[in-house]
């Protein structure tokens with residue numbers, strides 16, 4: 226059986242949350258918590274009958290963490306994130322376009338950890354460059370990459386903001402060239418793409434490492 230992945234764009238800059246469901250067991254995870262995503266995701270869960278096991282935050286930017294508290298409470302699930310975003314979720318800064326309610330990260334994820342969705346396993350990749358605490362989930366068997374803001378159609382996440390670093394991003398992109406062309410990328414903004422579709426610019430960037 227396969228995985229079903231539903232995209233929920235939400236918030237002022239159309240940040241994608243994802244509901245990832247194992248069709249066999251109906252076990253599920255939710256990726257990221259943009260502002261206004263609680264009702265959207267709760268509706269998606271109600272339609273599918275899935276049982277969500279965890280909320281996984283890809284990185285610490287406001288548009289991905291705003292509704293962490295609301296989602297964790299509504300779905301009654303633990304929150305997972307990299308160590309470098311724990312404090313930003315617990316003590317969010319002011320001055321963003323949406324309110325960020327403080328939330329607790331229950332479990333930390335880092336390179337090589339494994340996240341199960343029913344019988345499917347995602348390996349955690351630590352991929353800094355856009356954010357110091359950025360992780361992605363890679364299912365090698367199903368060729369699925371839940372990438373947050375690392376990789377978009379036609380480019381990578383911004384590297385002109387605090388916590389970002391272009392040289393580090395170049396290394397991250399070089400590393401992602403090891404993924405097969407058929408891997409489907411589910412980005413934090415915009416539509417799906419594949420590693421193959423992005424390989425040309427990624428290869429150019431990786432040459433600067």
Ligand SMILES: [Zn+2]
Pocket residue numbers: 284286355356374382
């Ligand atoms: Zn971001």
